[in-house]
Amino acid sequence: KTAPLHASFPARRVPAAAAEMPEGEKAKGSKDVEMKDASGAKDGKEAKEGEKKEEPKKEVPKDPKTLLIENISQNLRTINAAVQAGDARVMGRVVRSVGTLRRTMTPEVLKALLEEYVDANRPSKASYISFAAADAPMTQEEKEKAEVKFPQLPKPYPPEVEAFVVLLLLVGLSDKKEKAKALECATTLVAWLKSFNRRTLDIFNARAFFYLSLAYEREGRLAEIRPQLLAAYRTACLRRDSMGQATLLNLLLRNYLAYNLYDQALKLVSKTNFPESRPNAQYARYLLYIGQIKAVQLEYSDAHSKLMQAIRKAPQTSTVALGFKLAAHKLAIIVELLMGGIPDRSTFMQKELREQLRPYYAITQAVRSGDLKAFKETTHQYEALFKKDKTLTLINRLRYNVIKTGLRSINLSYSRISLQDICKKLGLETAQDAAGVVAKAVVDGVIDATIDYDEQFLKSKQRFDLYSSCEPQKALHKRIAFCLQMHNDTVKAMAYPDEDAKDAEDAEERREREKREMANVEDDDGDDDMLI
Known part of the structure; x- marks a missing residue:
């Protein structure tokens, strides 16, 4: 026999209390439960909607x-x-x-x-x-x-x-x-x-x-304060006031350079030591002044190294210390040109410095192309600006660099060329001037050629392989020295605890002290008013 269909399902369990209740009360009780569930769900929805409607309180900004x-x-x-x-x-x-x-x-x-x-x-x-x-x-x-x-x-x-x-x-x-x-x-x-x-x-x-x-x-009236600054610097040295020494030494260098007293500034630098525990802003200014002195003294490699350090030490925020970074970049561009190099194009494309560096970009283009005429026109056009920046003397030294660049291109293009044609291409006045310039370039090793004074022409020699010379080794050495210098500067810029304090405090106290210092000490780059 086949079992009925409902027999395959388990019987519904009824609570004991409900089993004892009469049929009418059971039905009433079930309705009450359903009403309570419905009202509970409704209350939950209203609560959620209320939570959604509640907006977070905005803090009122302080005056x-x-x-x-x-x-x-x-x-x-x-x-x-x-x-x-x-x-x-x-x-x-x-x-x-x-x-x-x-x-x-x-x-x-x-x-x-x-x-x-x-x-x-x-x-x-x-x-x-x-x-x-x-x-x-x-x-x-x-x-x-x-x-x-x-x-x-x-x-x-x-x-x-x-x-x-x-x-x-x-x-x-x-x-x-x-x-x-x-x-x-x-x-x-x-x-x-x-x-x-x-x-x-x-x-x-x-x-x-x-x-x-x-x-x-x-x-x-800057010259009037010089004796007072010297006396204050001596007092700061006696008191071992590192902040005073750094500030006053920079003020003295600025004072000397304002009146073009480069010899006195160089003597002051040679007789003094910049304090090791120096503020970052003061050290950046010191490097800029040293680079300016070295450039005038024809020590272009040292000058370029100091100027690049000053640029790296300056605040990297685009809106801070713009005047300082502009002065350092202008001087570094001219020094690099005097060294025979060409500044990177990205230097002139910086958004905050692009407009101010436009005259120096024109000078760079003239030096790069060896166009003496364009160089003279640019120098004459921006002469007042270059005097204000105190770079006109260095820019005038670039004239020979422009001529050297032009001679290199001529030497690579022609195996034989007359001195009169060289005079026309370089924009010189006479063939005798061209002969003198070419002779100096040959002696300096700028070009590998010989001059025939009887026939009045320049004959280029066979080109040599650059990689067979010492130039690649010198370039590699320069890059390695730059990386080592950057590593040393980074190590010196790090802060170390005092030696006698290491043993006196335990690890827990040291951690607490470091937390307080990190919470309180502000970055010295914000001291932008010292970078003028």
């Missing part, structure tokens, strides 16, 4: 003035803590923050700083406040909004706090090109800092001298 006051307050607390701990290294971080504060500084905040933290007995306080005060009068409502509150530090305030506040004023005056006010403010600040012998003030003293020299330069 720029509030951020400025918070940053200044943090710096003031850092200065006070560093003075109590006697840690002069922290002051460098505080001074580097001036570059950020200067962009958002307002006259009201600066005036409030001077009124609060400059000693009331200081004779120069009134002039400081007058320099910082806003020109336009304010209404009562604006005055209430302009009220500024700073952290209460223990009195009397340390001189580092006052130096920081006055430095903010000095930087603002310098940015606004207010020459007379900046000169007076810098002179007063330097004279006041001389009365102290505190290592925590060394970096403020160095920065004050930097802006003092800049103010004298803008006034056209």
Whole structure:
């Protein structure tokens, strides 16, 4: 017999409580459960829709003035803590923050700083406040909004706090090109800092001298400050102030080079040592000045090496230290041309430097093609610019390089050519001038040829294989030396812990210290105001 169809399915399990209930209540109970499930699903959907409708709360951006006051307050607390701990290294971080504060500084905040933290007995306080005060009068409502509150530090305030506040004023005056006010403010600040012998003030003293020299330069009186810079440099050496030594040595070199005193600058470099614990910005400036001196002294290889190091040391951000990078690139291009090379095309294609390097690109094209006429026209057209850049003397030396390039192309093209034709091709005045130029090129080894003075022609000799000479070996050596120099510079730029501190602290303390340093210490490349 065949079993019924429903027998193959298992029987439905009924809970014991439901089995005992009457039939009517069972049906009612099942409806209640279904209603609860439906209402529960509905509530879940509404909750999800509510979650979707809830938008994340956007943080309200702080007012720029509030951020400025918070940053200044943090710096003031850092200065006070560093003075109590006697840690002069922290002051460098505080001074580097001036570059950020200067962009958002307002006259009201600066005036409030001077009124609060400059000693009331200081004779120069009134002039400081007058320099910082806003020109336009304010209404009562604006005055209430302009009220500024700073952290209460223990009195009397340390001189580092006052130096920081006055430095903010000095930087603002310098940015606004207010020459007379900046000169007076810098002179007063330097004279006041001389009365102290505190290592925590060394970096403020160095920065004050930097802006003092800049103010004298803008006034056209740079020679007047030279004895003062020499005396300050001697004091910095006696106090082993590395920041002061680096800054003042660069200021002295800039002073000498401004008046074309290359011999005195070279003597100063030979008698001094640039400090090893130098800031990156100061070392880049030092390399630029050394490259400029070496180029004038006809030491083109050393000059080119120093200039390329200066370019690598400069901040790689396209908007930072543009003036410094432009000056270094201009000088490096001319020096490379004097060495007989041709700068890479990418140097002239940099977006931020393309327009300013256009005259130097024209000079490079003339040297590369050996076109003496184009070289003369370009030099005459941009003569004022080259004088301003102080590269006109070096560019005039390129005339012989242009002639050499033209002679090479002539030597490769003709086995025999008259001196009169050489005169026409090179744009020289007479055949006698062409004979003299060709004779010098033969003696220097630029071309391998002989001159027949009777027939007045140049005869080229058989070409030789370049790879059979020492030129490939010299080129390889130059590249290897460049890589080794870059490796040495990288190792020197790394930071190492002190030897006596290695044994004193365990691994855990060292890790904590390194974390704090990485969180606090800012990159020195941001110190772009020192690269002028």
